[in-house]
Amino acid sequence: MAGMTVIVITGGTRGIGRGLAGAFASRGCQVVICGRSEQAARASAAELGPAVLGVAADVTSRPDMERLWDTAQDQFGRVDHWINNAGTALAPQLLWDIPESDIRTVVEVNMIGAINGSSVAAARMLAAGGGFVWNMVGFGSNGRVSRGMAPYGSTKRALAYLHDTLTLETRGTAVRAGLLSPGLVVTELVAENDLRADLRGRRQQVYYEVLSDPMDVVAPWMADRVLAARRNGTRVERLTTPKALGRLAGAGLRGRVRPAAGRR
Template sequence: MADELTGKVIVLTGGADGIGRECALAYGREGATVAIVDRDLDAAQRTAAELGGGSIALGADVSDGEAVRSTIAAVVSQFGRIDAVHNNAGIASPSKPLHETTEQEWDDLQRTNVKSVYWTTRFAFEALVASQGCILNTASMVGLIGQTDHAAYVASKGAMISLTKAMAADYARHPIRVNAICPAGVWTPMLERWCAEQPEPDSIRRYLDEIHPLGYCPRGDVIADAAVFLLSAKARFMTGCILPVSGGAELGYRR
């Protein structure tokens, strides 16, 4: 694809590193202006500088409603429009079954991974109606098929998947398209941290290659390519789609 997103203004949360950074770079290559929203403002600024073309970085914690409100207002003030919101920010810790998860850990994870979608949608909605834009949520295959010792994270991604479908049904009348993308394993700083929390990190790295029938755990560029498609006019008749980009990890029993 070339210039699939020319002239579009995209708000991308969690765009400083990992999957978000790869998406930001891909959106820039396709002609978009990207507003990168991240708690790590320095890293977000470095990514925005790589994009050039008017893309900007804004420091904000997406679990804070007032921070999201002011961030969205700043984007509209600067660019006069928003064509897409990509809800990509998220945290993955703790790696525990539910009964071992503290209330604070549960609340932090749900607020960052799920309530952030509420905040961005609430405050960007009028701009998206005006542009007949779209929303993309970075979910996860674990929200569809589950995962051991990761209950709070799995719950948050399952909620995001259900929320995507409800939002797609509600907002089609405007028309705003709402879709989700579901990676399995993807090598990012967050996944590296998760691996380090496991009892045998080296065996977990082998496991992450082996769960993908295509033979390897990918980098974020494979997710970014699919994200470009879902935000482009080539996906203009797709809404409520929960798209696996998983190397076939969900395909069942394998040797």
């Protein structure tokens, strides 16, 4: 166990977090995932195999993030990679139609959750001698704008800034910052919030068919690059704008659909 890579993934019970947990476990890593529900966290971990430990933790609570670190440390002796993946979204709505409580939830989970995780992981890694802190971005992080996506896109744009700042602040230390951009993946987050439709309800199935990738392709691709990363400020981006434009051109859709790399 001493030589195994230890990885913590927040929000690892579903979607990309769960996919990554499985990919890391299959590569011989020890993985700790968290979810708000103890039952969900443990059930997901059991389904993923003995290399995965499930813990109940709320990313909006700094003490919960400290406890998540302590659990991983106590169980496996260290944490090599901490991935702030927990996120939530809303169905596309004009900003003035969204209840304040819903906006607060998106901001608290997506932004404050990542700040809490980054703060705890960076401080503990500095004390422990090093490690990698990763933040998962999505639609909006690269400057793309879409009607109905104000709260979600704003938080993801903020996470790109968080990554840049964390890279600057850890410069010259043994702690490294990384950014993860999975591109377009149809996860539960996308399906449950109907993100494949615009504000008029118009389906964009062709767009998703051309630009999206299945989880069993994206998760292993990202896991390999996380494990190979060495440089502070590393960006692991699945669907860059040039790649998106290339796919659209290959499908004869360039000019008909605007690429929005990073939505998840």
